[in-house]
Amino acid sequence: MVESEVNLTKTYDAIVIGSGAAGGMAAHVLTSHGLQVLLLEAGKKLPIERELRSMEWPYDNPYRGQLPPDSHSLSFNEYTIRNPPYGPGFEKAKHLKSYIGSSDYLKNIVVNERENPFTGTNYAWVRARCLGGKTNIWGRLALRLSDYDFKAKDRDGFGENWPISYSDIAPYYDKVDLYLGITGVKENLPYLPDSIFQRPTKLNCAEVTLKDSLAKMGRVLTQYRAGVTTDGLKHNKYRSRCYGRGACERKGGCDIHAAFDSPTGLIYPAMDTGNLALRTNAVVREITVDPQTGKASGVRFIDNQTMKDYVVHAKVVIVAASTLESARLLLLSKSRQHPNGLANSSGHVGHNFCEHIMGPGVAGRAKNLVGKPSTLDDGRPGGFYLTRFRNLAEKHPKFIRGYGFEGGSGSTMFPRGTDAHGFGAAFKEEVRKNQGAFVGMGAFGEVLARYENYVDLDPFVKDKWGIPALRFHYKFGDNEHRMAEDMKETAQEMFEAAGFEIVNVSGRVLTEGWSIHEMGTARMGSDPKTSVLNQFQQSHDVKNLFVVDGSAFVNASCQNPTWTIMSLCWRSCDYLADELKKGNL
Ligand SMILES: Cc1cc2nc3c(=O)[nH]c(=O)nc-3n(C[C@H](O)[C@H](O)[C@H](O)COP(=O)(O)OP(=O)(O)OC[C@H]3O[C@@H](n4cnc5c(N)ncnc54)[C@H](O)[C@@H]3O)c2cc1C
Ligand code: SF4
DSSP states (O other): OBBOOTTTEEEEEEEEEEOOOHHHHHHHHHHHOOEEEEOOOOSBBBHHHHHHHTTGGGGSSOOOTOOOEEEEOOOHHHHHHOOTTTOOOOOSSSSSEGGGOBBBBOOOOOOOOTOOOESSSOOOOOOBBBBTTGTTOOBBBBOOOOOHHTTHHHHOOOOOOSSOOOOHHHHHHHHHHHOOBOOOOOOBBBTOOOOOSSOOOOOOOHHHHHHHHHHHTOOEEEEBSSSOSSEEEEEEETOOOOOSSOOTHHHHHHHOBBBOOIIIIIHHHHHTTEEEEOOOOEEEEEEEEEETTOOOEEEEEETTTOOOOOOOEEEEEOOOOHHHHHHHHHHHOOOOTTTTTTTTSOOOOOOOOEEEEEEEEEEEEGHHHHHHHOOOTTSSOOOEEEOOSSSSOOOSOOOOOOEEEEESSSSSSOOOOOHHHHHHHHHHHHHHHEEEEEEEEEEEEEEOTTTHHHHHHHHEOTTTTTTTEEEOOOOOOOHHHHHHHHHHHHHHHHHHHHHEEEEEEOOOOOTTTTTTOOOOOOOOTSSSOOOSSSTTSSBOOOEEEOOOSSGSSSSOOOOOHHHHHHHHHHHHHHHHHHHHTOOOO
16 A cells, blocks of 8 residues: 655645545545645544454454453443443443443543533434444445435425435445445335445345345335445455354444445545545534635544644545535535535525434244344355335325335344343253344434534533544434334334244334444535535635535435445546646645
């Protein structure tokens, strides 16, 4: 890998803030256009293979894979009954982690909540401050959006349409598929367009039973569409093809990088162009503005380790710090020309925040598989995806928009869903007998993008670096709660129809934020009065400023966002490079 030196006295063509899915993609596309790019990342470059240890057996780990004793990961109840930054009651835990940081393998990837406080309404905010951000540990379900999402307002009258259609982004989805690799099976569904898939994984016995039963109900179950290369990528020497090692299930990333992550998928290849300089431990605290022109002139950042302050300049600034952090940064960047925060003449920065509601689901047993020999069911990057079926041809009387289910079945390294009780040999026998018959699924539903769901800056609380913390004003609404009731009912109905023995049906809604799919805080639109960015994720107010992460989404859809984040970003960066060459920025 070619590491270019960082030169803080130089004016770069572009500064990219954040190195996750969005920042990595911006670095890749802009360097491939020949631009000189500086990538600033708040966290460290971790020796990621040593962190993930995907093939380590639990008995080889001193904590059996759990967190060390001086650390604590927040539980569901702790999110709902304690106020962040979690003072009294958590004194013993030197390191306080989000719910997702509950294993020894993720402890250095997710942030220490104490150093990164936030305030306001309940929110399970998962942040990964390190090179690659959340892509090091993402679940890899890689789905496209369709005009059912981009033009959702035309269908039900709620919110706004996106300023683009599927045909605008489709060529970029194709580019992302081919550059990064994705596995799945074509289904020809208008509301969930197909990708250019590599070798698919196989559904197992109970999954096929469910698929066949759902087909009779007009519902579609398909193989998990994973952002994983199953055939390998000849153009990328940093990634291996998937060997189906059975480690994906263990709450962590893929240490051979068959699953997409931003460093090996995008950043290292971008470095090899010789056009990318990377500075980690660089916490950007402000986007600076030229007092004459009002345009972005660069950024101010603090070195994470030395706490020293630096300024660096560029012709274009690209914000890719993830939806919530990007909004925070825009709000922090107040100046005489932009007193409300940068790119915020509309007052919409931080607003229209949306995500996915989670919780309802079902677990059961395929009775014909109880007592059968174990099979290698976690030797693949995912189980199944049950696609949206509400508000497509017919209107649901109680809610608008839709939801899908993620699920899986069969034997795994850690047996799932067993209701066995007791201890000793009899208990083990019971677990063995039932685990291969397990089948379960959980729903992800669209949370409506509403102006009144927003984040702003807390006037008092600051993070470890003295930067004002984010404050949430965010709650699920009636539409989401009615949808959650339906999720529970349909989950049960579908398992019953498949003939599964139901072990548990849950209607409990998880804390806001649990889905880790954040969107909408700087939405795109054609009207600068009601939107922050244009269709190329370019600020209406500041033409050399782009926000290329999930902030730009106009609604959340119910499909996972990361493949769309990267496709939109690719499209915007092609436009940016062209505009820069023409002298328009
Ligand atoms: C456990 C888990 C499972 C997931 N599963 C899925 C899934 O199945 N499908 C899906 O589509 N998505 C999934 N996601 C979400 C997915 O990871 C995110 O959508 C994606 O990573 C967003 O990319 P991003 O670049 O916007 O943010 P990130 O990947 O979070 O990257 C942002 C980067 O910016 C850096 N940064 C933040 N603030 C600053 C600052 N001030 N200065 C400098 N740098 C800064 C951060 O340190 C970070 O590295 C999952 C996430 C998690 C954690
Ligand atoms: S199943 Fe494939 S993608 Fe998942 S950890 Fe194993 S090699 Fe990586």
